[in-house]
Amino acid sequence: MKLFLFNLLLITAFKTYTVRYSMFSSWDMVSVQEIAHTFDFDYAISSRGVALSDPYGNIVTIDTVSSQLVVYGNKIDLPIVLKRRGNIKKFAIPADFWAQAFRILWQKYDRYIYWDVLNHNFFEIPYKPSIHRFLITHKFDTLVVKISYDKGLLPKVFTNSDTVKIWVKAGFYGGPCWIEGDHKLYQFARIKHARNGVAFKFRFYQSVGYRFKRVSDTLSVFKFFRKSGVGGGGSRVAGTRRERAAPRRKIKTIVVDAGHGGKDPGAIGYHGTLEKDIALAIAKKLKKELQKRGFKVILTRSRDRYLTLEQRTKIANDAHADLFISIHCNWNRKSIVGGTEVYFLSTAKTTWERAVAMRENASFMKYNGNKDKLNKLDAILLDMAQTEFLQESEDLAGYIQHGIVARTGLLNRGVKQAGFYVLYKVFMPAVLVETAFISNPVEERKLKNPDFQWRIARGIADGVVRFKSAYER
Numbered sequence: 226m227k228l229f230l231f232n233l234l235l236i237t238a239f240k241t242y243t244v245r246y247s248m249f250s251s252w253d254m255v256s257v258q259e260i261a262h263t264f265d266f267d268y269a270i271s272s273r274g275v276a277l278s279d280p281y282g283n284i285v286t287i288d289t290v291s292s293q294l295v296v297y298g299n300k301i302d303l304p305i306v307l308k309r310r311g312n313i314k315k316f317a318i319p320a321d322f323w324a325q326a327f328r329i330l331w332q333k334y335d336r337y338i339y340w341d342v343l344n345h346n347f348f349e350i351p352y353k354p355s356i357h358r359f360l361i362t363h364k365f366d367t368l369v370v371k372i373s374y375d376k377g378l379l380p381k382v383f384t385n386s387d388t389v390k391i392w393v394k395a396g397f398y399g400g401p402c403w404i405e406g407d408h409k410l411y412q413f414a415r416i417k418h419a420r421n422g423v424a425f426k427f428r429f430y431q432s433v434g435y436r437f438k439r440v441s442d443t444l445s446v447f448k449f450f451r452k453s454g455v456g457g458g459g460s461r462v463a464g465t466r467r468e469r470a471a472p473r474r475k476i477k478t479i480v481v482d483a484g485h486g487g488k489d490p491g492a493i494g495y496h497g498t499l500e501k502d503i504a505l506a507i508a509k510k511l512k513k514e515l516q517k518r519g520f521k522v523i524l525t526r527s528r529d530r531y532l533t534l535e536q537r538t539k540i541a542n543d544a545h546a547d548l549f550i551s552i553h554c555n556w557n558r559k560s561i562v563g564g565t566e567v568y569f570l571s572t573a574k575t576t577w578e579r580a581v582a583m584r585e586n587a588s589f590m591k592y593n594g595n596k597d598k599l600n601k602l603d604a605i606l607l608d609m610a611q612t613e614f615l616q617e618s619e620d621l622a623g624y625i626q627h628g629i630v631a632r633t634g635l636l637n638r639g640v641k642q643a644g645f646y647v648l649y650k651v652f653m654p655a656v657l658v659e660t661a662f663i664s665n666p667v668e669e670r671k672l673k674n675p676d677f678q679w680r681i682a683r684g685i686a687d688g689v690v691r692f693k694s695a696y697e698r
Contacts, residue, residue: 242264260277301326339418340418356397356423370449372445389449414427508524550658
């Protein structure tokens, strides 16, 4: 436990590297030139590819003919065919593979680099990976996965039709970021890092069942098998979710909730702007933007009126919506604080996250005679129901956060988690968007600008489209 807490403390002290990147399929692509600029590499170009030299004199090569990255003789096969387009300086490979190469390259210097798939930047942690082994073996139609790790970590399983994620909170893995599948049972295994842990994601050719055994405090074994001929489905075990036989998720209907309204003004800006007005304006624009992209959109309110918590969530649940997005403006007593952040429902980890949730929740309690305040039993039961969509909500928050930052240039305050009442009672992936700080005079002026509101709406829509692409494959 001490080691686990120590690791959690170190996670907050990582060094980050911001780079320009582009999207190709589901990969974040970073160019040779951007890597050279960010990490102080020299590079040389040949007819076959690129050779890079780091500040220590170590060499990394990218073979554009065989589509391989080579470090210290280790050959890493890239999952896509490399193509040169114009200037080779702009030639790019997935950021995950850059990070994998850096870990091999700089392991002897105790430098461990990872790509954050949610915040879209590199981060460095100066201690060895806490996951020591990730081993895959095949037995007929069964896939056996063994994961060994530091004491204190706890892998969890999330299933969604043909996709399985093994999530290790606060865990970091130093091995490959991509493993080609057996082309019988599964297509590939992709390892994705974020600052709060790592996900081992499997894509199967059909829905699978699984069994999980925690062998010891440092070893877990998972067995995935075809469902055909298997009765009873997956079993419920501690630390995992029940295996589900649901069809592939189709994202069609989205409920957009404009925060506050009517007698509840929400936060009040430096120059008197009301949060309820800004939230409604952005919500209306978001509806139009999402409709243009083929979604059915329902607004919880289309005018200045007050809605109780039950009314808002009933709209979403009665519509059998696929996503719930609540729009708000942030506030801080310090007028210089600014930026954008997106929340998903989970236990708050920081004082700031708790403060934001308390401020938003206070509106329901104040203007509805405390009727919306959750008692302890309600909170436990609702949290169990919403946990079904925890990972999806976190992913959706990450995509939306990136979309807003890319469209607006606002300070990226990251994806956060807290216990918002409005998210508790919706049984679907759900997020709360704190678009910008209405208490900041500069951002308040921007929030009142229709053009800026459109940019926020388009950024959120961009995130929804990326989420749809990721979860409908």
